[in-house]
Amino acid sequence: MSKEKASLPKGTRDFTPDQMIRRNYIFHTITEIFQRYGFLPIETPAMENLSTLLGKYGEEGDRLLYKILNSGDFLKALDKADWKDPDPASISMKICDRGLRYDLTVPFARFVVQHRSEIPFPFRRYQIQPVWRADKPQRGRYREFYQCDVDVVGSDSLLNEVEMIQIIDEVFTGLGISVTVKLNNRKILAGMAEVIEQSERLTDITVGLDKVQKIGVENVKKELLSKGIPAASVEKLNPVWDLRGSIDMKLKTMKEFLAGSETGMQGIKETEEVLDFLKPLEMVSRLEVDMTLARGLDYYTGAIIEVVADDMEMGSLCGGGRYDNLTGVFGMEGMSGVGISFGADRIYDVMEHFSLFPDEAVHSTRLLFINFGAREAAYCLDLLKKIRRAGIQAELYPDAVKIKKQMTYAHNRGIPFVALVGEEEMKEGAVALKNMATGDQSKLSLTALISELRR
């Protein structure tokens, strides 16, 4: 019989207890802040109907969706043409009705529409769950990863954008990560496309703009030209490349640039308003207005936000923005929302890189009882019950193996105290307590032991 080799699908990972304790530290920090801002938790299924997911993330996004093969005889759905001249895209649509969720925002929009009668608007929810993308794995890029989302739907107020940025600031200062928060507005990008008379090429332009820091202005210009955007239009963008200096200076230049675009000016106005609210709030993280920040997701319509770690190449740690009509595709118009999403796995990698995890995060068993045999073990069980009731994390070694082995186990697990209760201690009604750090050992009564460990 051939043995199966233990392995995992590409891009997925197990988490060891050590890692889970650290991951939970991140989740707890984030959850606590979400709750403090009055957000309510929800969960949605790992799989959604494929129709819910398709078309929401752009062409690239559709490619990265994991599709689930239908149960039963899924081949029935195919006709002769499919067999003769197979087209993977159309075939997959016929044999897959469901897919794994790609993010938490679209399922949330679906949730809102479906539960509209039960939800008090504006609805503030948070959601921490894994998502799946069929991307090629790299550092900071996994096929299964956790997102931590907060969204407000049913409110146009820019106060929501302000709160999102506050939450970002609190989360990252809470975790001790130094970040830069980048802010832009889709309306500004749309205005730019308008001003250079290339509105219909908005996506190409934003994708190009997004690459400026990475490949440089000249290469971006080349790319735009190669995509068929006229040289005259590309040249008109020059003021955007040259943006320098303070936020106010950038906005001033952009106002002149966008003067002819109503949409663009609206974007500027919104951005200024958010910044005005933020000003007296004194953020810890650096806030930047970045006119080249694009964000790929198609559904953003207003503010767009991205957070990157300082002094480390790690993509974005958090991203989000305003989407005016996500629920519209599910038949519920006029419902605007803003939301952000924290990438827990990237946050973990950054914290690991900078050694930002506190030691106290590892809180496990404090006292181990050595097992001397059935009679002694039964006696220890009774002591354990009282010790646990006193709130002390304690356990009994399950097998009556050599003391040395049991001591080694305690040592390897970092358990600070060991209790030895053999025949002699049972007779005396005492417990021999050994402090593993100092090596000191003394005989104590149960109450003395409890008060010792409580310190």
Place this chain on the structure above:
RNA sequence: GUGGUCGUAGCUCAGCAGGUUAGAGCGCCAGAUUGUGGCUCUGGAGGUCGCCGGUUCGAAUCCGGUCUUCCACCCCA
């Protein structure tokens, strides 16, 4: 999805112009110490050299494929 890269003991890695029984450190197990971990000493176990196929008298070493890792592009948390 395109291009490249890595893969030897549980871990980190050495070995490789093809040639007897594939090594080290750490870890693990046992003993020195039959009611005591960490330190020390002694001994031991553990490898289809990612997987499949090819070239060769002979392959960990060369070639092809495949899977995995990491990287660039694309895109993104």
